[in-house]
Amino acid sequence: AQSVTQLGSHVSVSEGALVLLRCNYSSSVPPYLFWYVQYPNQGLQLLLKYTSAATLVKGINGFEAEFKKSETSFHLTKPSAHMSDAAEYFCAVSGRGSNYKLTFGKGTLLTVNP
Protein backbone atom coordinates (compact mmCIF):
# COMPACT_ATOMS: atom_id res chain seq x y z
CA ALA A 1 0.00 0.00 0.00
CA GLN A 2 1.11 3.56 -0.65
CA SER A 3 0.38 6.85 1.06
CA VAL A 4 1.50 10.44 0.88
CA THR A 5 1.70 13.13 3.54
CA GLN A 6 1.94 16.76 2.54
CA LEU A 7 3.18 18.94 5.36
CA GLY A 8 1.36 22.24 5.47
CA SER A 9 -2.06 22.67 3.94
CA HIS A 10 -1.28 26.31 3.15
CA VAL A 11 2.02 27.96 2.24
CA SER A 12 2.35 31.69 1.67
CA VAL A 13 5.41 33.28 0.04
CA SER A 14 6.32 36.64 -1.41
CA GLU A 15 6.86 37.05 -5.12
CA GLY A 16 10.49 36.25 -5.89
CA ALA A 17 10.97 34.13 -2.77
CA LEU A 18 11.85 30.44 -2.61
CA VAL A 19 8.97 28.00 -2.83
CA LEU A 20 9.26 24.78 -0.80
CA LEU A 21 6.36 22.34 -0.64
CA ARG A 22 6.95 19.22 1.41
CA CYS A 23 5.93 15.66 0.60
CA ASN A 24 6.72 12.43 2.40
CA TYR A 25 5.66 9.08 1.06
CA SER A 26 5.19 5.56 2.27
CA SER A 27 5.42 2.65 -0.11
CA SER A 28 6.03 -1.07 0.25
CA VAL A 29 7.55 -1.19 -3.24
CA PRO A 30 9.85 1.18 -5.11
CA PRO A 31 7.62 4.14 -5.84
CA TYR A 32 6.88 6.37 -8.73
CA LEU A 33 6.30 9.92 -7.45
CA PHE A 34 4.49 12.84 -9.01
CA TRP A 35 3.67 16.47 -8.39
CA TYR A 36 0.51 17.88 -9.94
CA VAL A 37 -0.85 21.43 -9.91
CA GLN A 38 -4.53 22.37 -9.90
CA TYR A 39 -5.89 25.82 -10.70
CA PRO A 40 -9.41 26.73 -9.54
CA ASN A 41 -12.17 24.71 -11.20
CA GLN A 42 -9.70 22.87 -13.39
CA GLY A 43 -8.26 19.39 -13.59
CA LEU A 44 -4.77 18.39 -12.54
CA GLN A 45 -1.69 19.15 -14.61
CA LEU A 46 1.54 17.23 -14.22
CA LEU A 47 4.49 19.30 -13.02
CA LEU A 48 7.10 16.55 -12.80
CA LYS A 49 7.60 12.87 -12.04
CA TYR A 50 10.21 10.54 -10.56
CA THR A 51 10.49 7.08 -12.09
CA SER A 52 13.80 5.78 -10.69
CA ALA A 53 16.13 7.57 -13.05
CA ALA A 54 17.79 10.77 -11.80
CA THR A 55 16.92 11.65 -8.23
CA LEU A 56 16.73 15.36 -9.04
CA VAL A 57 13.81 15.89 -11.36
CA LYS A 58 13.14 19.05 -13.29
CA GLY A 59 9.64 19.95 -14.33
CA ILE A 60 7.68 22.66 -16.03
CA ASN A 61 7.49 26.30 -14.97
CA GLY A 62 10.87 26.18 -13.19
CA PHE A 63 9.88 23.61 -10.56
CA GLU A 64 12.08 20.76 -9.47
CA ALA A 65 11.96 17.99 -6.86
CA GLU A 66 14.52 15.70 -5.27
CA PHE A 67 13.84 12.08 -4.41
CA LYS A 68 15.47 11.14 -1.10
CA LYS A 69 14.98 7.49 -0.29
CA SER A 70 16.59 7.72 3.14
CA GLU A 71 14.12 10.43 4.14
CA THR A 72 11.19 9.04 2.11
CA SER A 73 10.71 12.55 0.78
CA PHE A 74 9.98 14.21 -2.53
CA HIS A 75 9.87 17.94 -1.79
CA LEU A 76 8.97 20.44 -4.52
CA THR A 77 10.99 23.64 -4.93
CA LYS A 78 11.18 26.70 -7.11
CA PRO A 79 13.90 29.33 -6.61
CA SER A 80 11.72 32.35 -7.29
CA ALA A 81 7.93 32.44 -6.93
CA HIS A 82 5.77 34.13 -9.52
CA MET A 83 2.22 35.33 -9.04
CA SER A 84 1.05 32.76 -11.59
CA ASP A 85 2.30 29.95 -9.31
CA ALA A 86 -0.60 30.50 -6.94
CA ALA A 87 -2.56 27.24 -7.04
CA GLU A 88 -3.07 23.97 -5.20
CA TYR A 89 -0.28 21.42 -5.42
CA PHE A 90 -0.68 17.69 -4.96
CA CYS A 91 1.97 15.07 -4.37
CA ALA A 92 1.10 11.54 -5.49
CA VAL A 93 2.63 8.08 -5.30
CA SER A 94 2.13 5.06 -7.53
CA GLY A 95 3.39 1.61 -6.73
CA ARG A 96 4.57 -0.70 -9.46
CA GLY A 97 2.09 -3.43 -10.18
CA SER A 98 -0.77 -1.55 -8.57
CA ASN A 99 -2.56 -0.75 -11.81
CA TYR A 100 -0.46 2.40 -11.62
CA LYS A 101 -3.26 4.21 -9.88
CA LEU A 102 -2.11 7.30 -8.04
CA THR A 103 -2.60 7.91 -4.33
CA PHE A 104 -2.70 11.63 -3.62
CA GLY A 105 -1.88 13.75 -0.62
CA LYS A 106 -4.38 16.28 0.70
CA GLY A 107 -2.74 19.12 -1.17
CA THR A 108 -0.96 22.35 -0.33
CA LEU A 109 -2.45 25.68 -1.30
CA LEU A 110 0.28 28.08 -2.42
CA THR A 111 -0.40 31.79 -2.07
CA VAL A 112 2.01 34.29 -3.66
CA ASN A 113 1.97 37.79 -2.24
CA PRO A 114 3.08 40.81 -4.30
Next chain:
Amino acid sequence: DTGVSQNPRHKITKRGQNVTFRCDPISEHNRLYWYRQTLGQGPEFLTYFQNEAQLEKSRLLSDRFSAERPKGSFSTLEIQRTEQGDSAMYLCASRTPGTSGGELFFGEGSRLTVL
Protein backbone atom coordinates in the same frame (compact mmCIF):
# COMPACT_ATOMS: atom_id res chain seq x y z
CA ASP B 1 -4.21 15.11 -28.87
CA THR B 2 -7.41 16.74 -27.71
CA GLY B 3 -6.98 15.80 -24.07
CA VAL B 4 -9.40 14.08 -21.71
CA SER B 5 -12.91 15.44 -22.06
CA GLN B 6 -15.58 15.32 -19.34
CA ASN B 7 -19.26 16.22 -19.53
CA PRO B 8 -21.13 17.88 -18.05
CA ARG B 9 -18.73 20.23 -16.31
CA HIS B 10 -21.31 21.15 -13.71
CA LYS B 11 -24.41 19.36 -12.50
CA ILE B 12 -26.86 20.51 -9.85
CA THR B 13 -29.43 17.97 -8.78
CA LYS B 14 -31.87 17.28 -5.99
CA ARG B 15 -31.29 14.57 -3.46
CA GLY B 16 -32.61 11.23 -4.69
CA GLN B 17 -32.12 11.92 -8.39
CA ASN B 18 -29.80 9.93 -10.65
CA VAL B 19 -26.89 11.56 -12.47
CA THR B 20 -24.49 10.35 -15.13
CA PHE B 21 -21.09 11.70 -16.09
CA ARG B 22 -19.23 10.93 -19.27
CA CYS B 23 -15.48 10.77 -19.89
CA ASP B 24 -13.76 10.62 -23.26
CA PRO B 25 -10.09 9.70 -22.77
CA ILE B 26 -7.20 10.49 -25.06
CA SER B 27 -7.79 8.25 -28.05
CA GLU B 28 -4.80 5.89 -27.79
CA HIS B 29 -5.06 5.49 -24.00
CA ASN B 30 -6.43 2.11 -23.00
CA ARG B 31 -6.40 2.75 -19.25
CA LEU B 32 -9.03 4.94 -17.65
CA TYR B 33 -9.47 6.03 -14.03
CA TRP B 34 -12.19 7.77 -12.05
CA TYR B 35 -11.40 9.85 -8.98
CA ARG B 36 -13.50 11.89 -6.57
CA GLN B 37 -12.29 15.12 -5.01
CA THR B 38 -14.08 16.83 -2.16
CA LEU B 39 -13.37 20.33 -0.91
CA GLY B 40 -9.97 20.64 0.70
CA GLN B 41 -8.95 17.08 -0.13
CA GLY B 42 -6.82 15.38 -2.69
CA PRO B 43 -8.39 13.18 -5.36
CA GLU B 44 -9.46 9.75 -4.13
CA PHE B 45 -9.39 6.70 -6.39
CA LEU B 46 -12.77 5.23 -7.33
CA THR B 47 -12.26 2.75 -10.14
CA TYR B 48 -10.00 1.70 -13.02
CA PHE B 49 -10.56 0.22 -16.49
CA GLN B 50 -8.19 -1.44 -18.87
CA ASN B 51 -9.96 -1.36 -22.20
CA GLU B 52 -13.55 -2.39 -21.37
CA ALA B 53 -12.65 -4.43 -18.29
CA GLN B 54 -13.20 -2.85 -14.87
CA LEU B 55 -10.21 -4.19 -12.98
CA GLU B 56 -10.40 -2.44 -9.65
CA LYS B 57 -13.03 -0.70 -7.53
CA SER B 58 -12.46 1.26 -4.37
CA ARG B 59 -14.52 0.67 -1.26
CA LEU B 60 -15.60 4.29 -1.76
CA LEU B 61 -17.67 3.09 -4.70
CA SER B 62 -20.90 2.18 -2.98
CA ASP B 63 -23.71 0.17 -4.56
CA ARG B 64 -25.27 3.43 -5.76
CA PHE B 65 -22.28 4.03 -8.02
CA SER B 66 -21.69 2.23 -11.28
CA ALA B 67 -19.10 2.79 -13.96
CA GLU B 68 -18.92 1.37 -17.44
CA ARG B 69 -16.66 1.48 -20.44
CA PRO B 70 -18.62 -0.59 -22.93
CA LYS B 71 -16.40 -0.43 -25.99
CA GLY B 72 -13.13 0.43 -24.35
CA SER B 73 -13.38 4.04 -25.41
CA PHE B 74 -15.55 6.50 -23.44
CA SER B 75 -16.69 5.76 -19.91
CA THR B 76 -19.72 6.70 -17.85
CA LEU B 77 -20.08 7.07 -14.11
CA GLU B 78 -23.65 6.89 -12.81
CA ILE B 79 -24.76 7.78 -9.31
CA GLN B 80 -28.21 6.58 -8.32
CA ARG B 81 -30.34 8.12 -5.58
CA THR B 82 -27.86 10.92 -4.97
CA GLU B 83 -27.13 12.08 -1.44
CA GLN B 84 -25.69 15.40 -0.27
CA GLY B 85 -22.47 13.61 0.59
CA ASP B 86 -22.00 12.83 -3.09
CA SER B 87 -21.32 16.51 -3.79
CA ALA B 88 -17.79 16.58 -5.15
CA MET B 89 -15.67 17.00 -8.24
CA TYR B 90 -15.49 13.79 -10.26
CA LEU B 91 -12.26 13.52 -12.20
CA CYS B 92 -11.45 11.20 -15.06
CA ALA B 93 -7.92 10.36 -16.14
CA SER B 94 -6.30 8.17 -18.74
CA ARG B 95 -2.84 6.88 -19.57
CA THR B 96 -0.97 5.10 -22.29
CA PRO B 97 -0.52 1.33 -22.19
CA GLY B 98 2.71 -0.28 -21.08
CA THR B 99 4.57 2.82 -19.97
CA SER B 100 6.19 2.18 -16.63
CA GLY B 101 5.63 5.08 -14.30
CA GLY B 102 3.57 6.91 -16.86
CA GLU B 103 1.59 9.80 -15.57
CA LEU B 104 -2.17 10.12 -15.65
CA PHE B 105 -3.71 12.76 -17.87
CA PHE B 106 -6.69 14.37 -16.19
CA GLY B 107 -9.81 15.98 -17.56
CA GLU B 108 -11.19 19.20 -16.11
CA GLY B 109 -13.69 17.34 -13.99
CA SER B 110 -17.45 17.24 -13.48
CA ARG B 111 -18.63 19.13 -10.43
CA LEU B 112 -21.71 17.68 -8.74
CA THR B 113 -23.85 19.64 -6.30
CA VAL B 114 -26.63 17.74 -4.56
CA LEU B 115 -29.27 19.98 -2.95
